[in-house]
Amino acid sequence: MIVVMASRAQEQDLKRVIDIITEKGYKHSLYHDKNQYIIGVIGDVKGQDKQQLEACDEVEKVVTVTHPFKLASREFFQDTTVINVKGIAIGGSKMVVMAGPCAVEGRDITLDIAKRMKELGVSVLRGGAFKPRTSPYSFQGLGREGLDYLKEAGDLTGLPVISEVLSPEDVEMAYEFIDIFQIGSRNAQNFSLLREVGGTDKPVMLKRGMMNTIEEWLMSAEYILSEGNSKVILCERGIRTFEKYTRNTLDLSAVPVIKRLSHLPIMVDPSHGTGHWRLVAPMAKAAVAAGCDGLIVEVHPDPENALSDGQQSLNYEKFESLMEELKPVARAVGRSI
């Protein structure tokens, strides 16, 4: 941590700030730059200490230079984490495709989709039972009933199942039914929920908040990891920008950045990342080329009648083509799919 004193700070101000730093138990290193005192604070700095120093009248600003995440960092664990779930390895050389409908809509359709996904080479079945919707008047998911169908579909096909949980209460209920917990973008900093899934032994796929920096995202992962659950999968799904044509801006540079900063596997969601089915295929290919560990894609047999996110869902035919097109791209970057 670097403390930059105001240019008008006097020696006694400097002394006072150094006393505070010392009282908090840190060592320091002092230097002078362009008429300003600059203090390097050595040690594992707490956020609260940073804020307190910023509260001092004579301090111009405080800059952190090291990453605040620990368990999520590549320094902490230098290998790449591979997460196994029902025989599927997430983070290995074979990329993983998770696919299925945005929302679970009924029993028959769910079983039908699951069988079709299995045939097309999908590794994990996705489907929402609890849906976070901007409007209280939109379809909110089938809840417990949806979990039943998902479990039946998973049992039938042997596919592990991923589904989103929205509140701490959902976690215990969903535990019996699903194989991977998904934390959605709007809950990326719902810390009660992060702690709850951190207390389980099931993998958690943590989507990036649409307003979260990569550092904050890794801090959310840290919440899960620090509760003892080491099976965290990250998922880039687009951030919010001024561009209006796409629903979000899919930040594919997050893939190589995460690969450098962290040992955790990273998936990409080109469906939410773009919001338009026409953009899903090119962005899926781009994500694979960028080096992600897999994709999560919305597929629906009849998007024009989907109860949620029809505009960004692929039908079976388009999804089948995409699966074929992804193979040579994966091979081109030394992976398989």
Place this chain on the structure above:
Amino acid sequence: MIVVMASRAQEQDLKRVIDIITEKGYKHSLYHDKNQYIIGVIGDVKGQDKQQLEACDEVEKVVTVTHPFKLASREFFQDTTVINVKGIAIGGSKMVVMAGPCAVEGRDITLDIAKRMKELGVSVLRGGAFKPRTSPYSFQGLGREGLDYLKEAGDLTGLPVISEVLSPEDVEMAYEFIDIFQIGSRNAQNFSLLREVGGTDKPVMLKRGMMNTIEEWLMSAEYILSEGNSKVILCERGIRTFEKYTRNTLDLSAVPVIKRLSHLPIMVDPSHGTGHWRLVAPMAKAAVAAGCDGLIVEVHPDPENALSDGQQSLNYEKFESLMEELKPVARAVGRSI
């Protein structure tokens, strides 16, 4: 809702889309613009129908022209809502100041702050018992114990108390202790939590999500309102932008926009909105001039030793000056404070 057909769409495509619209029970109005068919869809359109139409191959885009919120809109309720809590009117001609520490740190300090806030003309005591922190290693609040101190401070001074709840479970527990529930920026789209506070009879102050449009924010209010709780107070607290000097960009234009679109009262938080104590006073004055219904300000007797947000907290002396400076500004816009 307006459906814009792709310019390559043929008559049979148009017919198919109009059939879908008719089946869904909407009327329509058709016109032609620049070689494109454009269909005006009449009726109270569901979000899912919009998404389904966007899923059609021949549809270029779908544009909504009316607001999706109802109970929150000024069309629904043309007067301005005034919310009364223990004798304080929020939304009336007298602006309300809520103030207190970011986090409740202990019994004595909380009682001390409460007494001081009362003396300085504050209307509502704020204080966090459950703290949403980016890092799992930061101080997370005193929880239930903190609520005890807040209640005692409220009883002692007669000030109503506002405090943040982070998960649906917190709501029942906190109900006995506090007078206003606060929903924080990171939970602005935590719909389980919104529904939970919507099921109570206490006022809820809903902060704008740092990445939420004004429309999304009003949709979050709609979640609370649609559960039957009409006592919603909005609070602008800064949005996330590319600017790095400030922690957030306080969007004061949200104040007159909300006044136009909605009947709900709107507060402004210049502490989180800027992240620097030096900017709190000028932005508080600006917020009052923009026409807000009140302010929520972080105050701490000793910001350099605050357990949270010291960098943006005012000490007693600075806060006292601010309270004095606000009075003529409020008068200048025909209000009092």
Place this chain on the structure above:
Amino acid sequence: MIVVMASRAQEQDLKRVIDIITEKGYKHSLYHDKNQYIIGVIGDVKGQDKQQLEACDEVEKVVTVTHPFKLASREFFQDTTVINVKGIAIGGSKMVVMAGPCAVEGRDITLDIAKRMKELGVSVLRGGAFKPRTSPYSFQGLGREGLDYLKEAGDLTGLPVISEVLSPEDVEMAYEFIDIFQIGSRNAQNFSLLREVGGTDKPVMLKRGMMNTIEEWLMSAEYILSEGNSKVILCERGIRTFEKYTRNTLDLSAVPVIKRLSHLPIMVDPSHGTGHWRLVAPMAKAAVAAGCDGLIVEVHPDPENALSDGQQSLNYEKFESLMEELKPVARAVGRSI
């Protein structure tokens, strides 16, 4: 400047980087934090040296801690700059209102507006002769002819005149006709143009680029100042964010930030900053309360027939009311208008 070495860096890597720093003529201070070497580089660091250090394999990142602007900084010039133009002082205790149409549309209308602005207490007449329009098919301004009308209007009323220049060639031509050069948001980093106006002796009002940080904005001011022209007036006019209701997000916190970092006067443009005439009055009052040195407002006798920006222009009647409403707000913060 702080150089943070990669955590995997060895001692010889460190030595190599320190050698580079030394060769470039800087002193340094070394310390160790969380298994990382951190090097404080002392001296007036050039941007190119920063980039070169970032190019080193073993360097994780480079952080600058001091401001890159000099002549624009309050350290350089501790008083507040007051710029005089034809008897008007910009940056003094009396706030300045610049007003007029977006575009100069003809001789009669320009003279009429000028007279009316004078009567209503405006200090500077604004009007665009060269219009930067997103579309090549929109009205591009009257050019030289527009400058003629502006000059005549200025001569008639005694009001100094401000108008935008779009390219270096415009500067020489416009020099005879106008009193203040305006640099628009889209040209905030048009460095050829900044140098050109920096070579003149007339005041320059530099609008913030809609995507510029405050630091970059001050660096653009530095371009003008470093050419020898010390008469730079800053103008906040809104930045681009994800919010869609307003055309831009007016960043009023820039006002107190600029007041702290720089000695230059700062104006606010609530017309472009919001894009809606309904929001101009509340945001103008907020800007005054935040401590700006003046406002620039679009006024048109008949906004429904304006050739540019009618949607954000006030008619005479609304502008007259605004001028009245601003007075008590200015007084409330110890200024006049």
Place this chain on the structure above:
Amino acid sequence: MIVVMASRAQEQDLKRVIDIITEKGYKHSLYHDKNQYIIGVIGDVKGQDKQQLEACDEVEKVVTVTHPFKLASREFFQDTTVINVKGIAIGGSKMVVMAGPCAVEGRDITLDIAKRMKELGVSVLRGGAFKPRTSPYSFQGLGREGLDYLKEAGDLTGLPVISEVLSPEDVEMAYEFIDIFQIGSRNAQNFSLLREVGGTDKPVMLKRGMMNTIEEWLMSAEYILSEGNSKVILCERGIRTFEKYTRNTLDLSAVPVIKRLSHLPIMVDPSHGTGHWRLVAPMAKAAVAAGCDGLIVEVHPDPENALSDGQQSLNYEKFESLMEELKPVARAVGRSI
């Protein structure tokens, strides 16, 4: 264009607005939705007419539903434009790589880089003679002298040369020396400059402004096209967002969006798009997989001593590896490189 009346609008208000629309020469189509009148305006609507309608008191908002660009649109020209320059086809099935240093630093180094780029399969040599730098104290380029070296390097190797122009004056001077004009991000809405290059017969590569929507970017292309120059190449180079780890956020979804909206070829710049040499290779591969028509990459023999952008430049060795890695990715999407 859709005009949404305020919900409080009366019949006489509606009549007045319809009269305005009729007077302006448009036809209209009226419908009623949720207590609001909505007017579909038919015809090729001018921006100024939109603004004037927004200026009406009774109008809530005006929404455009068709694209404002014409010559740049795929409706106007349904084939894909291929631009030929000295035997290189930009926009064809073979992807084009433009590479070279950020800034031209001297004669020998420029000739050396050019020869090396030629050997490594590069199609176009890039190099900056005029450098737009945030700081007036940074290296600003060699100017005319740099153009000399570029021309010599182009003649020696047979490579066409691309270089940035910063102001209208540069265009005439640079015309003799270079084969493709580059318009940089900061000048993406410098309309004087756009018109100037639009008046020449040489290809223009137009970078996306870091704050420009895709629609605005195409409007800037429209400026060039409408002057008669049909040889416009688009280049995505990253937009500005809240993320701090990367210099910009490379918006690869712009590639398929542009392919849908426009017939113009689109390049990607992964060097500026990320700002870190470590991220250039993965994002270059992702861009190719997304379907771009080529890449522009910063290469320098010794990035640690580059006079500009060393932090994002590849050295020869890393660039050579990248060229090899790109080939199978291009093949995977049915292209060559």
